[in-house]
Amino acid sequence: MYYHYHLLCSCIESRLGRPITPEELTPTEETRQQNRKQYGDFGASLVTRLASMGLGAEYMSHAVNEVVIEMGEPDVAEAYRKINRDEAFHVQIGKVGLERYALTREDQTRAWEAAMETAKLHVVAYEALFNRARAAA
Numbered sequence: 356m357y358y359h360y361h362l363l364c365s366c367i368e369s370r371l372g373r374p375i376t377p378e379e380l381t382p383t384e385e386t387r388q389q390n391r392k393q394y395g396d397f398g399a400s401l402v403t404r405l406a407s408m409g410l411g412a413e414y415m416s417h418a419v420n421e422v423v424i425e426m427g428e429p430d431v432a433e434a435y436r437k438i439n440r441d442e443a444f445h446v447q448i449g450k451v452g453l454e455r456y457a458l459t460r461e462d463q464t465r466a467w468e469a470a471m472e473t474a475k476l477h478v479v480a481y482e483a484l485f486n487r488a489r490a491a492a
């Protein structure tokens with residue numbers, strides 16, 4: 356995970372021409388809200404956590420990253436190409452985990468709801484992040 360941020364920091368720092376400071380990397384309120392849901396409500400059970408992380412967040416990240424790989428500047432696309440190999444694996448962890456642990460109809464329903472709600476929060480968080488980036492450009 357750390358490695359992903361290092362890759363993206365390199366892209367930003369090459370544009371800024373200086374090191375980036377931790378104060379410049381504050382998450383948006385929308386990202387904080389997503390994280391609270393993922394690690395709070397959905398973190399309370401293995402099934403909802405696997406669904407929230409693996410299918411709600413990682414799956415969505417992987418899909419958005421594919422667009423960045425296709426449309427982004429070369430160094431950014433290259434960073435996301437590396438990142439997305441990990442994201443694909445993270446999605447697999449969620450899928451394999453749910454196949455193993457979401458065995459009842461009730462758990463499968465809870466998993467579906469956790470994945471869908473997280474995916475929606477993730478899209479909102481991406482939009483806020485991209486809006487912030489556009490405003491700063």
Ligand SMILES: [Fe+2]
Pocket residue numbers: 413416441442445
């Ligand atoms: Fe991931």
